[in-house]
Amino acid sequence: MKVGIFATCINSLYYTRTVEATRTVLDRLGVLIVDTEQVCCGQMHINSGYPELAEPLVDRVERNFVNCDFIVAPSASCIGSLREHENRPELVAKCLDLSEFLVDILKVTDVGATFNHRVTLHTTCHSLRVAKLGDKPQQLLREVRGLDLIELPEADACCGFGGTFSVKNSDVSGAMLHDKLANILSTSAEYVVSADNSCLMHIGGGLQKKGTLIEVIHLAEILASRG
């Protein structure tokens, strides 16, 4: 079984730690990783109403990973977007979010991680309703040693990011973020975790602007952590 890690553009540009964490977890579990050239999945273009600009990018993704059995990404959102290309059934069939790959393919929930912190999970909209991860992130987090998982009130409410929505409708996005932050602050968590760095960028930026010490962290980084 050959696996290609699809880093996603946001992680390649801004959160390489998440990509390395994904590699660490897969390495630890003995997965054969194929190195591949990275490119964007085109989601931003599709969702912003420029589907024609996304097509060459999706083509490239399909070509780059042609020799892989699975395309695993630390992003439910990008995976969800890739899986919407019904006209590319082969691509769709092998796209998996990291938590899906671990739970469904490797049948592992305990990846040998330790993370001695209080953590709350933001279940992103795309992880819930597009990629349909269900409670796989929770299953993985529950097995992490030392981790105290605190329930986030209204966890499934949208954080207000929505890609270009955050700038095109910045006031509404800000109001939604305000509510999300209030819920996060009502927990005593030290970290907000999620399966997507895009929402976390928005939430993290909001937390920093508020001057709180709560940090955001991607699920992969917790799973890679040894304490």
Next chain:
Amino acid sequence: MSTAREDILQRINAARAGMISLQVDRRYDPSLALSHAELLDLLEDRILDYKATFTRSTNVAQTITRILAEYGLRNVLIPAGLSTQWTMATVDFNFSSDQLDEFDCVITASELGIATTGTIILNHSDPAQGRRAISLVPDTHICIIREENVVGTVVEAIRRLNPKDHQTWISGPSATSDIELERVEGVHGPRNLHVILALC
């Protein structure tokens, strides 16, 4: 210039070009796996949930007399087709809306009951169920349903009804949720609904 009718139909045909009439996937359940007794229990539960009353009766005339006395209902209207031996009441004589408003109660038969939803169906073609206005204007509606006319689901009900019959489906007294989505029973339709299940 073409008429609106021709124009619309013509443009629809152009717009739908290439649309295929797909096969409808009807894998929903037509009925419930419940016994007759369980259906009646379910109907009762659902009707009570709407804040209507529910009485099982082997003697409908007696039950009606009790309800009329209990709620102090004096001016009672019945449709022409309803057997008058049940009660002392005025038979509908095509009264005007204002005249109907003088009655404080109407008694009618019904066509069907749906257990899952607590719905009573009036078929206005049946003289015992009356025309539409009589079960609308008076503030109390006493409705008799025969136990053999209770079905489990909406699907079963629809398949037993004739669309050409004017119908009113009634699920509890009139209600509104227009203020803060809080349900309030009783607005313009009858504020009180008493359902009598006539047992054989």
Next chain:
Amino acid sequence: MGKGYSGIPIPFPVLAKEALKDSQLRANLKRATSTIRDKRARVVAEVKDWEALRQAGHDIKMAALADLSTHLARFEREFTEAGGTVHWARNSQEACEIITKIALDNKISEVVKVKSLTTDEISLNEHLAKYAISAKETDLAELIIQLADEHPSHILVPAIHKNRDQIRDLFVKEIPEAASTLTNSPTELAMTARTHLRKKFLSAHMAVSGANFAIAESGTLCVVESEGNGRMCLTLPEILVSVVGIEKILPTWNDLEVFLQLLPRSATGERMNPYTSFWTGEGGDGPTQRHVILLDNGRVQTLADEVGREALACIRCSACMNVCPVYEHTGGHSYNSVYPGPIGAIITPQLLGPGQAKTLPFASTLCGACYDVCPVKINIPKILVHLRAIENRDNAGKLEKLAMRAAAKALGPQGLKILSTVTATLAPFIASAPLQLLVRHIPIARQWSAFRNIPTPRFVKKRTR
């Protein structure tokens, strides 16, 4: 509708920004939408075959659209044979003129109305007023809206933006029968409306309604309601005119077995709504003159769009707006249309045509909650994205198009390699205080930094490769 309400298309973000300042509005909306969400979830969970019903509902609607002209002609024949009169209207103007003519021919100066989105869509009340015909709304929420001289902000609960105190004050001011001792109890308020409207119902000569469903094979119309004002209007007056969008057609009576399960549970969160009326032309009591107006008003052009036409399957239940996080924050008025919320964001731009409500397809985070609850499985996010592309084609700014093209290049294989080296080098400075200050002066970045800092990047300290 889009530009209908105010005459000028005001962008969603502008109206939303105003609405967000109203904390009372947000509190009212949050309370109401969370109540209805819970109720809906409870009664939907009871139905074991819910997913099968959704699929059937979707399929029936799409099949009906595929043969729409046949079904409409069949409906017309059946309804006419039963003694009713069928009219056709291409647009609002034609529909309003037909209704006005019926009223004038019968010397009617006041009509009672059943809550109907379609008559709101064609601005019927305003049109009738020009001919000195007053239209009296009889649904409680529509009455509240009419008394307050506002527009509905929700398709099912038009006064959802108002709380009980605001309604109480309005009634005391506007309804003669309301005592000054009236409290804010919803029961008392509803009783006040009952007393106020009772005489109107008993003396009305003409009613105007919409219809939830029109059955082609039998020429039957169906109105689903709660209060009994619908039954009053459909039964007591001598003349009834029903304005029906052409997409309300169902081929067969048996199709109702699906929709009468889907609609009440999705709409008010009830197993069944209190009253559903069915009538076919003449027979029994009820109005002696029964008219139907089959209305296009942008529906045919919507049908022509291969992706967008799915929006015509909508049964107006409002479940999508009740779960929409954007709607919950902005309320319905920000959409500046009879149809707000997610479904409004895909219906309004299509009924009006490209460019007329161009900000609405963008008024969504694409969170997908609407698609999940839609009883007829309309893929709202997919249609939103599709409509964005249509609006961009004609209306996107040059700068935005340029930026998007540049981004596509930059995020391709070569671009991404170079860019990631750049960001990795700059990583320590990206979220630094001076930069945080700087971006506050750059247009797009300013929109971001109003509510968020530039987040700290998380880079691997030493690249492994």
